[in-house]
Amino acid sequence: MFADADLQANAVVRQVENYPSGLIDALQALPRLPLLYVGGLENHPEILNVAAEFHDLMGNGAKQVEAARSADLLAEAMRISQVETPEWKSSSEPPETDGTWLLRPIFGCGGRGITRWTEEAKTSPTLNEPHIFQKHVSGTVYSGVYIAQEVGDVRFVGLTQQLTGCKESNAAEFQWSGNFGPVALPIEIEHKMRRAGNVLKWKASLRGLFGIDFIVTEENRIFVTEVNPRYPASLELLEFATGQPLLPSHLECFAELDVENSWTPDTDGPLFGKAILYSPQNFQLTSDLTPEIKAFSKFPNLADVPQAGTSFKTGEPICTTFATGQSVQDCREKLTRQLQELQSRIIPASKVD
Numbered sequence: 056m057f058a059d060a061d062l063q064a065n066a067v068v069r070q071v072e073n074y075p076s077g078l079i080d081a082l083q084a085l086p087r088l089p090l091l092y093v094g095g096l097e098n099h100p101e102i103l104n105v106a107a108e109f110h111d112l113m114g115n116g117a118k119q120v121e122a123a124r125s126a127d128l129l130a131e132a133m134r135i136s137q138v139e140t141p142e143w144k145s146s147s148e149p150p151e152t153d154g155t156w157l158l159r160p161i162f163g164c165g166g167r168g169i170t171r172w173t174e175e176a177k178t179s180p181t182l183n184e185p186h187i188f189q190k191h192v193s194g195t196v197y198s199g200v201y202i203a204q205e206v207g208d209v210r211f212v213g214l215t216q217q218l219t220g221c222k223e224s225n226a227a228e229f230q231w232s233g234n235f236g237p238v239a240l241p242i243e244i245e246h247k248m249r250r251a252g253n254v255l256k257w258k259a260s261l262r263g264l265f266g267i268d269f270i271v272t273e274e275n276r277i278f279v280t281e282v283n284p285r286y287p288a289s290l291e292l293l294e295f296a297t298g299q300p301l302l303p304s305h306l307e308c309f310a311e312l313d314v315e316n317s318w319t320p321d322t323d324g325p326l327f328g329k330a331i332l333y334s335p336q337n338f339q340l341t342s343d344l345t346p347e348i349k350a351f352s353k354f355p356n357l358a359d360v361p362q363a364g365t366s367f368k369t370g371e372p373i374c375t376t377f378a379t380g381q382s383v384q385d386c387r388e389k390l391t392r393q394l395q396e397l398q399s400r401i402i403p404a405s406k407v408d
Contacts, residue, residue, distance in 0.1 A: 060360040061348045079105050089113050089312060093286050097124060098162035113309045115261055115284045122259035123284040126187065132258045136251040138277040142190040150188050161185040166219060166230040194272040198234060198289045201252040202304050203261045209252040212301065213237045215289040218330055223394040225333040234289040235328030235386045237296045240271065247277060255282060263308040264290065292327040295320045295354050321353045326380045330390040332397055334367040342401045354379065
């Protein structure tokens with residue numbers, strides 16, 4: 056979609072216009088290949104069907120994705136797992152606009168389009184697409200990562216804490232801003248989330264890498280909010296933390312492939328973090344960030360690096376900054392400083408709000 060400079064430094068890149076519908080023509084034009092999809096395409100089962108028809112899909116198909124994203128199936132799976140899901144209402148029964156409910160798109164990811172349901176939200180563009188209303192739950196947001204083989208229990212990879220609505224990222228209130236980890240939670244919570252991964256595999260027939268987003272309240276209640284039935288965005292942090300590349304483990308869930316593992320992570324840590332910088336306004340990037348691209352085996356300072364001359368609209372992602380730390384506070388403070396420094400460096404000071 057973006058044809059970022061650091062991706063072009065490591066792979067053959069074909070930029071797709073009219074994303075995601077433009078993927079259909081692009082997929083049909085390629086010779087049959089093993090195909091891996093990432094964030095957001097779980098919301099487009101029609102594209103996954105084309106991908107599975109023309110290629111060897113190394114991920115969950117449309118049927119499994121639709122099951123994993125079903126609010127009813129999720130509620131039943133979490134009941135079995137002895138964790139909770141937030142109360143929800145359909146679009147045909149909107150609750151009171153008192154701010155205790157969230158308006159959220161059904162086909163969304165990364166917090167896109169989520170807003171508090173108030174009188175002001177009655178003009179939200181989210182109302183123009185399929186949506187539900189979800190009871191707001193206060194707490195700390197985490198992401199669990201799992202690998203599901205066809206037979207046996209899921210492999211629990213680890214946990215990261217999410218950054219959501221970070222002001223330093225210029226993010227909206229519930230927008231995903233990044234992750235840091237690995238983190239540890241009380242043993243009872245971790246046991247329940249391991250069980251949740253197994254039950255979801257069983258209920259939705261999931262295979263390969265997938266993620267579960269959940270909230271832990273001050274009373275240690277667990278509310279699962281979303282399932283990401285594909286390669287999750289927090290995985291790379293856990294790969295660097297463990298020193299193990301996990302993509303081969305994912306591919307082994309779908310086919311017997313001779314995967315050359317040429318990646319040996321250059322680790323530091325013990326905590327690894329990433330944060331997204333969103334654009335605070337319309338602007339065109341004049342800075343050349345390509346000298347900051349590192350070899351892919353090294354933990355980056357910057358990734359998703361845009362080309363000089365790229366134009367951004369307010370709210371669009373610009374790039375991702377990374378940091379390591381000795382503690383949660385250390386890691387978060389470094390990410391905050393880097394976001395502030397990066398914004399002041401690449402956006403003209405006269406244009407920053």
